[in-house]
Amino acid sequence: MRSLLVKLALITITCLFGLLSVWCFGVLEEMLITLQKGVPVNPDSMKPQKIDAFAIRRVWFKNGKGFVEVSAPENKRFIPYARGCKPGYSQSYITNEGDFMNEGVTPMNEKQLKKFLKNAEVIERVENAKNRHGDKGVRFITKNISKNGETYYEILWYGGNLLFDITAPTLELALEFENANAYAY
Numbered sequence: 331m332r333s334l335l336v337k338l339a340l341i342t343i344t345c346l347f348g349l350l351s352v353w354c355f356g357v358l359e360e361m362l363i364t365l366q367k368g369v370p371v372n373p374d375s376m377k378p379q380k381i382d383a384f385a386i387r388r389v390w391f392k393n394g395k396g397f398v399e400v401s402a403p404e405n406k407r408f409i410p411y412a413r414g415c416k417p418g419y420s421q422s423y424i425t426n427e428g429d430f431m432n433e434g435v436t437p438m439n440e441k442q443l444k445k446f447l448k449n450a451e452v453i454e455r456v457e458n459a460k461n462r463h464g465d466k467g468v469r470f471i472t473k474n475i476s477k478n479g480e481t482y483y484e485i486l487w488y489g490g491n492l493l494f495d496i497t498a499p500t501l502e503l504a505l506e507f508e509n510a511n512a513y514a515y
Contacts, residue, residue: 406426408423408424408431408507408510409426410423410514411423413515418435418492419434419435420432420434421434421515423507425503429498429499429503431496431497431498431503431504433495433496433507435492435493435494435495436492436495437491437492437493438488438493439491443488446493447470447472449474450472450473451472451473451474452470452471453471453472453473454469455469456468456469456470459487461487461494462494462511462513465490466489467490468488468489470484470487471485471486480499482497482498483497483499483500483501483503484497484498484504485508496508
């Protein structure tokens with residue numbers, strides 16, 4: 331009977347700790363959204379807004395713990411602000427003019443690539459093109475329309491079952507990023 335009570339007490343404490351962690355995460359998220367110095371994040375789209383005085387550079391959460399790094403804006407054209415990893419990665423940037431863009435790598439086979447390109451307008455296709463690492467593959471430039479009706483452009487490179495992408499609101503911005511080799515990592 332005593333061991334049963336101990337187990338129930340541990341389960342109760344664990345549940346309370348979990349609820350407290352969820353509450354703390356919600357409070358931290360609310361603090362991030364309501365920071366008064368600049369407008370770091372639009373909570374609806376998580377797309378950063380143009381930043382005047384301060385910028386949230388990184389927000390890390392792992393196992394209910396996290397930290398926020400705040401710094402003065404950099405005098406860079408492309409400022410990295412968020413990174414996501416799964417198989418592959420996605421790195422988001424904000425330009426010094428407030429434009430949002432990203433780049434990343436996704437594992438993908440040829441069948442998935444065809445499906446991925448199905449709804450895109452392929453502007454250019456170049457065989458045996460080199461990616462930023464010097465590997466040869468197929469390079470595409472595509473024009474797409476988002477679910478919100480916004481036009482965006484992608485520079486894609488496919489080879490070795492990997493799809494490298496640069497996504498930007500204008501083709502000029504995507505090409506500028508590619509030519510500047512402005513990758514965060």
